[in-house]
Amino acid sequence: MSFVEIETASQPECWRRAAELAPSRSAALPAAGERIAVVGCGTSFYMAQAYAALREQSGQGESDAFAASEFPFGRRYDRVVALTRSGTTTEVLDLLGRLHGVTRTVAITADPNTPVMTAADDVVVLDFADEQSVVQTRFATTAFTLLRAHLGLHTDAVVRDAETALAEPLPEGLLDCTQFTFLGRGWTAGLANEAALKMKEASLSWTESYPAMEYRHGPISITTTGTATWMFGAAPEGLDDQVLSTGARWVESGLDPLAELVRVQRLAIARAEAAGIDPDSPRHLTRSVVLADA
Numbered sequence: 001m002s003f004v005e006i007e008t009a010s011q012p013e014c015w016r017r018a019a020e021l022a023p024s025r026s027a028a029l030p031a032a033g034e035r036i037a038v039v040g041c042g043t044s045f046y047m048a049q050a051y052a053a054l055r056e057q058s059g060q061g062e063s064d065a066f067a068a069s070e071f072p073f074g075r076r077y078d079r080v081v082a083l084t085r086s087g088t089t090t091e092v093l094d095l096l097g098r099l100h101g102v103t104r105t106v107a108i109t110a111d112p113n114t115p116v117m118t119a120a121d122d123v124v125v126l127d128f129a130d131e132q133s134v135v136q137t138r139f140a141t142t143a144f145t146l147l148r149a150h151l152g153l154h155t156d157a158v159v160r161d162a163e164t165a166l167a168e169p170l171p172e173g174l175l176d177c178t179q180f181t182f183l184g185r186g187w188t189a190g191l192a193n194e195a196a197l198k199m200k201e202a203s204l205s206w207t208e209s210y211p212a213m214e215y216r217h218g219p220i221s222i223t224t225t226g227t228a229t230w231m232f233g234a235a236p237e238g239l240d241d242q243v244l245s246t247g248a249r250w251v252e253s254g255l256d257p258l259a260e261l262v263r264v265q266r267l268a269i270a271r272a273e274a275a276g277i278d279p280d281s282p283r284h285l286t287r288s289v290v291l292a293d294a
Helices: 003-009 011-025 043-056 090-099 138-150 156-167 186-203 240-245 259-272
Strands: 036-040 063-067 079-084 104-107 122-125 179-184 207-211 227-231 248-249
Touching: 003 011, 003 259, 011 138, 011 156, 036 043, 036 090, 043 063, 043 079, 043 138, 043 186, 063 240, 079 090, 079 138, 079 240, 090 104, 104 138, 138 259, 156 248, 156 259, 179 186, 186 207
Parallel strands: 036 063, 036 079, 079 104, 104 122, 179 207, 179 227, 227 248
Antiparallel strands: none
């Protein structure tokens, strides 16, 4: 088995541990009413999008998400949350350095032996969710679960849905599809972005992602026989029928959207294996982007 396959399968237990940990780390995490920004790179950026949208939608404070390299220093926040599995990503460390003494920062990381431990004001370590694969799966979803639990929005049902996502067969015919579009609404738009990235990284699949209501505004023109449109959460009324009328596959389930991401991870691994691709070592990618002379 590949590392990523083992790590994907371990997510339900990781989520349980993160939810149990959340109360003890509440002082380091954003308080209700704070104006915050959440930053990351790659997968961490997309999970930042999901968390920021979920927090603001739940009425707990204005929440923005940025790629670490695109942070708007002209804005003022009560706290900045940095998601970084490796703790060594150049853009994240540079940002934390610039914010030191100006804005309170907290980093959520998997490795306690990295520069981020002293770069941020507070650190939450999820070492039990660290990964050997270059491709992120369990760290990203575990960090999100920690933050979701801190918001009071995590339930045991989410973990049960993840177990279902791991146990049930993948939807028939998806391995043969030539293109995938992932859609979300609100906080699940970030998950849709991450799903598209996961399929690209692990299996070199052609993927896209959009807010669901934007799909009719152009992207649906490429939908046809042999393509799949995958919805995270509840779909806009009538969109499923519109996609099916093109001859494409429509994928939707009643699972929690975070558990739905687990199904996409499984599909990415399956497509990689079918194509003879090593999902642990995507081409041109490394575990962390560390820039020389940054």
